[in-house]
Amino acid sequence: MANKILLIDDDPKICDLVGAFLKLGTKGIELITACDTSQGLFKLENDEFDLIIVDKNLPTRSGLDLIEQLRKSFKYNRIKIILLSGSLTSADVSFSVQNKVSDIIVKPFKYVQFMEKLKKHLDT
Amino acid sequence: MTILSTDELDLLFSPAFTLSEELKVQYFNPALSTLLQLPPRKIKEQKVKELFPLDERFWNDLKERTQEQGSAISEEIDFSIGSENYTFVFRLKKVDSLILCVSNDLSVEKSLHGKYREQLELLKKSHQQVVQADKVRALGELTAGISHEINNPLTVASGNNELLGFALETEDLNEQREILTQCHGNIDEALTRIQTIIAGMKGFLHQDSQGEDKKEYIELKSVIDNSLKLTQGTLDSASIKSVVNIPEGGHVVLGNQTRLEQIVINLIQNATDSMRDAGVLNPTLKIDLKRNPEKHQISLNISDNGPGVSTEVKDQIFENFFTTKEMGKGTGLGLSLCQKIAEDHQGSLRLIDKEGGAHFELCLPIIEVSSFASNDEIFSKLNDIHGKKILVVDNDVTILNLCQKFMESTSFIFIGSTGGEEALEVLNKYDVDAVITDLNMPGIDGSTFVKHLRQSYGPVPVFYLSDTSGMDQYKKDKEALNLSGMLVKPFKSSELVSLLEEAFKG
Structure with missing residues (x-):
């Protein structure tokens, strides 16, 4: 079963890196990327995704804002979301719990842990 | 009697x-x-x-x-x-x-005078300590943003390094050539990004070796660029969009690069805090430069679309130790120090009344004026009889700094200008004893400038400054514009000095 992931991150090098990681790993994970909130919403509306990875720091509008908006909407209330962040603060953790974020990946990340977390949330 | x-x-x-x-x-x-x-x-x-x-x-x-x-x-x-x-x-x-x-x-x-000088020295030293301490504090506030800035390239470097590792494990390395090259390139780029960020921090924190505030001719655009580099992480973390508007041409002032960056960084940090705390949607920071010819000033404006400064505190924000932040979150010295730095540059820092956000304006004198102000000491020395004032016109800041340095140990007084039009204004108001002008400048070129000069100013010695390609123009204009000589780039201190000395003989 092909999995489709949406990655919302404004750094193209990070998007490239995740793409390269996914190519190495389990076959059958398709990666779509967006560089900010509005592009991300656009792609969401025009496709079906199994998982969204949202970077905390996005231009114009923070990734946290986007996550809140998704959770408040009817359509994306339950979609799996992973937060990508440069740090793991208690604020991040409590936000994640409140907004039913499935996991937090902290930058910089290692291949093995990254892929494990993805697989974990794609399989359930 | x-x-x-x-x-x-x-x-x-x-x-x-x-x-x-x-x-x-x-x-x-x-x-x-x-x-x-x-x-x-x-x-x-x-x-x-x-x-x-x-x-x-x-x-x-x-x-x-x-x-x-x-x-x-x-x-x-x-x-x-x-x-x-x-x-x-x-x-x-x-x-x-x-x-x-x-x-x-x-x-x-005499003894009171001596004590007064001592106190002044002590005050100067302790002021410098305060300025340095504020720099450290400003950097501390930027740390979170800088860590974020470094984190991304670090992730790219680390991830690509892993990919490199995996590629090296395969049987046929030749097949992996493309991936290996790509990874290597990505790591290189990422490490350079990190080095640049750290160098920016170090440069900002570095104190001048004598603790003195050394001033030289600097381009305000580079002050803005460097300040934005250091605060990029902070702005990104708060999703703030920055809009920078710098018109064509040079914006050169006589000043200390780091001190001016300190002001800009302080203002950016304040704008960020203000917009973030108020949860502004579409937070935007605007930075622009404007030339104010009547007042002989350049103004650097930083404005945001946050809640602005309330009328109650408007008059107090520049006071020492005033802060609206909670305990432990601000020394309250930031703005008062920034204003002091502006004054040290013969300029000013003020809050402009505006709807919908705060607007701070930093005004600095254009170099044509400040090079006179900085020569005050020389003008007022009674022993100095023959200080000839030399006006150097060049849009290249490094040439201006070089000429000033060369003239420092001579009796010539350096007056700088970045363009023909500004130079003509200076000549309207002040007397100079000689003019050295670059040929290729934006705005009016050197030759046109001298034509105007001859019409309104008379027989002052004029020299052309150019690389060898300017020789033709010099030969063409020598008779018509009564030129006294040409300085060819690159030139040594001795060449500049002897050219000037020749002109003043007889």
């Missing part, structure tokens, strides 16, 4: 006495006795050179001058009597066959 009698001289607080032809003390007032700590019998008829611990030549010279001109005044002279140190000045006058001598005790004045 009444002549002072010895009764009146007796009343003086300062020593007064008369000297005979042989410089022996005849009359003297009680104050002299007190000063010398000698009883009257040890003063009368004594040679003055024996009484004061001063060289014979001092009195002889004064006597000569008094006899020639009728009166004489001495220089300030230091001496000690017992354990006391004194500074005195003496005034002598020929009165019949005697020489009347009165004096003024400057000791207290």
